[in-house]
Amino acid sequence: MSDTPKNGIHPYIPKLADQLGKGRIGRRDFLRTATLLGVSAGTAYTMADKLMGTSSAALAQTGTPKKGGNLRISMNVKEITDPATYDWSEKGNVGRHIVESLTQVGSDNVTRPHLAEGWETSDDLKTWTFRLRKGVKWSNGDEFGADDVIFNFERWLDPATGSSNLGRFSSMMVEEGGKQKMAPGAIEKADEHTVRFKLQTADIALPESMGDYPALIVHRDFAKMGGNLVDNPIGTGPFALKDFRVGETARFERREGKYWGGDVYLDGVTYIDHGDDHSAWLAALASDQVDLLYRLITENVPAVRQMSHLQIYETVTGQTGVARMKVTEKPFDDVRVRQAIQACIDHKRLLELAYQGFGVPGEDHHVSPVHPEYAELPAMNQDYDKAKKLLAEAGYANGLEITIDCVTQPSWEPNTCLAIAEMVKPAGINLKVNILPGGTYWDRWTTTPFGFTSWTHRPLGVQVLNLAYRSGVAWNESSYANPEFDKLLDNAMGVLDPEKRKEKMVPVEKMLQQDAVIIQPYWRSIFTASNKKVKGFQIQPAEEMHVNKIWLDA
Numbered sequence: 001m002s003d004t005p006k007n008g009i010h011p012y013i014p015k016l017a018d019q020l021g022k023g024r025i026g027r028r029d030f031l032r033t034a035t036l037l038g039v040s041a042g043t044a045y046t047m048a049d050k051l052m053g054t055s056s057a058a059l060a061q062t063g064t065p066k067k068g069g070n071l072r073i074s075m076n077v078k079e080i081t082d083p084a085t086y087d088w089s090e091k092g093n094v095g096r097h098i099v100e101s102l103t104q105v106g107s108d109n110v111t112r113p114h115l116a117e118g119w120e121t122s123d124d125l126k127t128w129t130f131r132l133r134k135g136v137k138w139s140n141g142d143e144f145g146a147d148d149v150i151f152n153f154e155r156w157l158d159p160a161t162g163s164s165n166l167g168r169f170s171s172m173m174v175e176e177g178g179k180q181k182m183a184p185g186a187i188e189k190a191d192e193h194t195v196r197f198k199l200q201t202a203d204i205a206l207p208e209s210m211g212d213y214p215a216l217i218v219h220r221d222f223a224k225m226g227g228n229l230v231d232n233p234i235g236t237g238p239f240a241l242k243d244f245r246v247g248e249t250a251r252f253e254r255r256e257g258k259y260w261g262g263d264v265y266l267d268g269v270t271y272i273d274h275g276d277d278h279s280a281w282l283a284a285l286a287s288d289q290v291d292l293l294y295r296l297i298t299e300n301v302p303a304v305r306q307m308s309h310l311q312i313y314e315t316v317t318g319q320t321g322v323a324r325m326k327v328t329e330k331p332f333d334d335v336r337v338r339q340a341i342q343a344c345i346d347h348k349r350l351l352e353l354a355y356q357g358f359g360v361p362g363e364d365h366h367v368s369p370v371h372p373e374y375a376e377l378p379a380m381n382q383d384y385d386k387a388k389k390l391l392a393e394a395g396y397a398n399g400l401e402i403t404i405d406c407v408t409q410p411s412w413e414p415n416t417c418l419a420i421a422e423m424v425k426p427a428g429i430n431l432k433v434n435i436l437p438g439g440t441y442w443d444r445w446t447t448t449p450f451g452f453t454s455w456t457h458r459p460l461g462v463q464v465l466n467l468a469y470r471s472g473v474a475w476n477e478s479s480y481a482n483p484e485f486d487k488l489l490d491n492a493m494g495v496l497d498p499e500k501r502k503e504k505m506v507p508v509e510k511m512l513q514q515d516a517v518i519i520q521p522y523w524r525s526i527f528t529a530s531n532k533k534v535k536g537f538q539i540q541p542a543e544e545m546h547v548n549k550i551w552l553d554a
Contacts (some may be wrong), residue, residue: 006226006266010037010038010039010120010121010123011035011123012037012123012496013336014036015497016030016033016496017039017047017051019032019497019498019499020048020051020052021051021052022117024225024499025272025437025498025499027048027052028109028372029372029498030044030047030048030145031044031045031048031108031110031373032109032110032111032202032265032459032460033372033496033498034047034160035110035111035112035207036111036123036204036205036206036207036208037078038118038119038120038121038382039112040113040118041106041111041112042478044110047117056077059552062341063355063535063553065234065263065265065535065536065551066120066265066551066552066553066554067263067265067266067267067551068265068266068267068528068552069266069267069551069552070266070267070269070553071266071268071269071270071292071534071547071550071552072267072270072272072290072291072292072293072303073269073270073271073272073292073293073294074271074272074273074274074284074285074289074290074292074293075090075093075271075272075273075293075294076090076247076273076275076276076279076292076294076402077094077244077245077246077247077248077249077250077271077272077273078090078091078094078246079091079230079246080094080095080229080230080244080250081227081228081229081230082227082228082229083095083099083213083214083216083218083229084152084155084156084161084162084163084165084214084218084517085161085162085163085164085214086216087164087215087404087442087475088214088454089213089542089543089544090294091213092213092214092216092544093213093271093294093543093544093545094244094250094271094544095213095216095229096213096237096544097235097237097238097239097241097252097269098139098229098233098234098235098237098239098240098241098370099216099217099218099229099235099236099237100114100115100173100216100217100236100237101114101115101210101211101212101213101215101216101217102114102115102130102132102149102206102207102210102211102215102217103208103210103211104118104211104546105186105208105211105459105540105542106537106538106540107315107538107539107540107541109334109370109459109505109541111207111211111284111459114211114238115132115133115136115144116130116131116132116133116210117131117133117134118130118131119131119207121206124201124202124290124494125202125203125204125206125494125496126198126199126200126202126203127196127197127198127199128196128197128199128206128207129190129194129195129196129197130149130194130195130197130298131193131194132145132146132149132193132194132195132197133193133260134193135260135264136236136260137235137236137257138219138234138235138236138262139233139236139240139255140219140234142219144217144236145192145193146189146190146191146192146193146194146195147189147192147220147469148217148218148219149187149195149217150187150189150195151218151222152218153169153172153186153187153219154187155173155222156169156214156215157169157173157181157182157222158178158181158182158183159179159185161418161445162474163214163417163474164214164467164473164474164475165209165214165215166180166473166474167466167467167470167473167474167475167529168209168212168214168215168463168466168467169206169209170466170470170473170478171199171200171201171202171203171206171490171493172186172187172197172199172200172448173200174200174385175454180472182201183198185198186198186199186200194374201493201494202490202494203461203493203494204460204493204494204495204496204501205463205466205493206460208458208460208463212458213542213544215260217236217382218234218235218507219234220398221232221233227367227378230243230244236260237255237267237551238255238259238261238264238548239252239253239254239255239264239268239548240252240253240254240255240266242479246275247273247483248272249270249271249272249273250270250271251269251270251271252268252270252343253267254266254267254268254271259387259548261548264354264548264549265536265548265549265550265551265552266547266548266550266551266552272284272289272290273425276408276409276410276438277409278296278297278299278300278410278411278438279300280294280295280410281295281296282296282300282302282303282304283510285304285310285313285529285530286307286310287530290533291530291531291533291552292528292529292530292531292537293528293529293530294414294528294529294535294542294545295410295526295527295528296312296527296529297409297410297411297412297527298355298356298412298527299356299529302468304529309531309532310529310530310532311529311531311532311533311534312528312529313527313528313529313530313538313539314525314527314539315525315526315539315540315541316359316360316370316524316525316541317368317370317453317523317524317525317541317542318370318457318458318459318461318523318524318541319454319456319457319523319524319526319541319542319543320362320366320368320454320455320520320521320523320524321412321413321416321453321454321455321520321521321524322366322417322452322453322455322468322518322519322520322546323404323417323420323450323451323452323518323519323520324450324451324453324477324478324517324518324519325337325338325341325449325450325478325516325517325518326447326448326450326477326478327478327480327515327517328479328480328481329449329479330449331394331396331400331402332421332449332450334394335515335516336390336391336393336394337390337391337394337400338515338516338517339386339390339514340387340388340390340391340394340396340400340427340429341387341424341429341516341519342364342516342519343382343383343384343386343390343427344382344384344385344387344423344424344426344427344429345364345382345423345519345521346381346382346423347361347362347521347522348361349423350416350419350420350423350522351421351521351522352417353415353419353421354387354412354415354416354419354521354522355412355415355416355524357463357523358524358525358527359522359523359524359525360422360522360523361521361522361523362499362515362519362520362521362522362523363377363380363509363513363520364380364512364516364518364519364520365377365465365508365510365512365513365520366455366461366464366465366468366469366512366518366520367465367505367508367509368461368462368523369523370457370523370541371459371460371461372501373456373460373461373462373492373498373501373504373505374458374461374502374505375502375503375505375506375509376492377506377509377510377513380513382423384426384427387427387429388427390512391427391428391429396428398428399428399429399430400428400429401430401432402429402430402431402432402449402450403431403432403433403434403450404417404420404421404431404432404433404434404448404450404451404452405434405436405444405448405450405451405452406433406434406435406441406451406452407435407436407437407438407439407441407442407452407454408435408436408437408475409438410454411445411463412524413452413454414433414435416452416521417433417435417452418433420519420521421433425549445477446475446477447470451477453477454507455468456542456543457542457543458542459541459543462489462492462493463507464506465489465512466489467494469485469489469512469517470485470486470489471483471486472487478517478518480515480517482511482515484511485508485511485512485515488504488511489508491504492504492505492508508522526539526541526543527539528543533534533552533553533554534550534552534553535550535551536549536550536551537550
């Protein structure tokens with residue numbers, strides 16, 4: 001089998017087009033799969049339009065962009081020292097003005113080239129060749145190239161770095177002496193602007209993982225320069241950092257000289273931290289102190305709809321929260337206890353109580369209906385008799401006392417935990433909800449025996465499962481370690497056909513569900529809002545902000 005397709009077009013593309021034309025797969029699945037296999041987004045949209053007799057105008061710019069102005073955004077300003085260890089979308093949103101990723105996932109959930117200009121993959125999805133853009137300059141004048149990419153991957157895949165990218169790129173890892181390390185020959189420099197990745201297992205999600213926020217590419221001398229992006233904000237991005245204070249502000253000005261990505265309309269961008277009180281965020285937007293919110297909570301949606309100078313953005317996502325149990329800690333080391341808690345849950349009711357019904361009920365396997373590989377399983381029903389029986393078998397016939405940790409804000413998280421506490425009572429489970437300041441919770445999120453953790457959207461379900469449930473990865477907060485699950489996940493990641501990948505996902509989803517690792521209450525629709533003078537903004541399902549094409553119509 002050849003390393004890469006000889007003509008640059010993956011041989012599966014004609015079959016994929018045939019499936020779309022015959023109605024066997026949807027437009028979304030076609031676009032996402034075609035772009036992952038190296039077809040440009042523009043070409044993929046054109047192919048879909050031709051096959052379906054449609055016209056793509058969803059991403060068209062409206063109006064004539066104007067240069068100038070400072071975009072003010074209300075968002076928590078967190079530390080941004082090292083992109084490799086970013087664990088919040090907000091960190092990525094600030095860091096992305098300076099450093100950028102090889103790929104970028106758009107508001108339509110389609111992956112596009114960014115610092116990479118394109119890629120090809122072998123038939124078996126184990127060899128990927130990425131072609132890097134030429135003429136991209138770092139802000140210190142150095143040319144961006146293969147050495148930068150290789151430096152980042154070697155650093156990410158060194159366990160000592162502590163990067164969650166170990167989970168994203170687990171297909172490049174091997175075990176040696178009981179420890180994980182990057183496989184020899186996993187990354188190859190073909191030339192100054194071409195990098196080849198040779199994987200241990202097939203990975204359909206590789207380009208999408210390269211667009212996630214901890215995969216921002218830093219300069220090859222990042223470590224030599226102190227490993228601190230604030231102290232040495234050298235990047236390929238469209239803006240230059242001018243002021244940064246955690247918990248207060250991050251201020252940028254348009255970078256001098258020509259940006260490789262074309263015209264940048266804004267003179268500057270300023271993030272203002274209004275704390276965790278979302279009423280303060282809304283007040284700032286309503287009174288013209290800011291132009292755009294990072295996030296609009298559901299409680300504030302009706303208020304914004306009453307203000308004629310504001311506009312709301314909404315999208316369906318794979319964002320959620322999980323009440324996860326650490327399977328290595330008592331009493332959660334007994335699967336019967338976990339299954340008993342699970343049996344008490346009414347997911348639809350949870351969605352109504354905690355999130356005003358804005359979303360879709362969960363199924364306790366962390367794969368969303370918006371994911372192309374989602375396989376629908378039989379509905380889960382609340383069953384208190386089953387819960388009591390399981391508890392008795394586990395030695396808790398007289399009841400169970402447990403505690404769940406969660407954050408104070410946003411309110412949907414403690415509200416969900418409080419609703420879960422009410423639901424488990426009839427089974428004899430007394431669940432105390434320990435509501436903590438965000439900093440306190442996030443210091444213990446991977447160690448607390450029972451915690452409620454918010455998870456952002458990823459375009460593919462297999463990406464989430466790789467990050468959260470594969471044995472030994474950094475973000476596996478439940479300590480779930482099941483070699484059979486890992487094997488089933490590998491099988492699913494190696495399947496191109498969306499229909500066949502759904503089939504491979506059935507045992508994956510069932511295993512997580514039956515092992516009762518999490519209570520995953522619902523999938524959230526997300527909202528944000530802006531002043532109507534903000535043009536060119538599109539809400540992205542992972543709440544990423546790409547502002548270089550935003551402009552202000554003052």
